[in-house]
Amino acid sequence: MKVIIDTSSLLSLVRYYLPFDKKTKLFDFIKAEFENGNLILIDAVYQECEYTSKGIVLKSLDYLLIKKFKKDFNLPFKTKDLIPPSTKKFYNLLNDNFRTPLSKKLNDAEFEERKKEFLETADARMIILALIKKSEKEDVVIITEETEIGNDHKAFKKIPAICKILDIEVMTLPELLEAYKGIDVEFK
Structure with missing residues (x-):
């Protein structure tokens, strides 16, 4: 299973x-998952981690700051030029189904600007990467602590709501850790 992880989940990991x-069992396990390519950290999430909470994620997972480690394991995964499969269908969904009620109050120019901004976000890039992996018949899941409920006055729905429409699996960090076999973390 390929796991694309969001900033919110990485923050939960290092904080809680x-x-x-x-005994660093979890730390070592997460590092190994990055090394074997099963855990994917995209460039936009990496950038968020650099400035979110004073860089606590990168300080805690310090191997993500080592140039050789990042080069050897293709981290962070570059997403700037990704194009969604079924591009026309994706943009139709973006224009119609991914919108929040707030965005429907925007004029066309304002909506187009918000859409452009959204497509540059980590959320959109994770979703597009998941769609690509899914189209390649890979088992993929997005890990985020977000909920479907939108409470941030944005023009587009949150990751879980969009993924529900696209039939992309979403889990929280606790659900992922429970799903991993062989990771028996002890809190002692």
Whole structure:
């Protein structure tokens, strides 16, 4: 299974799990998942991690700051030029189904500007990458702590709501850790 991880989940990992990982089992497991390519960190999420909470994610997962490690394991995964499969269908969904009620109050020029901004976000890039992996018949899941409920006055729905429309699996970090076989984290 390929796992695309969001900034919110990485923050949860380093704030609420790693401080109790005294034997570094979880730390080592996450590092190994990056190394074997099963855990995907995209460039837009990496950039968010650089400035979110004073860079706590990158400081805690310090191997993500090492140039050789990043080069050897293709981290972060470059997403700037990704094109969604079934491009026309994706843009139709973007224009119609992914919109929040707030965006329907925007005039055409304002909506086009918001759409352009959204497509540059980590959320959109993770979703597009998941669609590509899915079209390649790979088992893929997006890990995020977001919920479907939109409460941030944005023009587009949150990751879980969009993924529900696209039939992309979404999990929270606790659900992922439970799904991983062989990761028996002890909080002692």
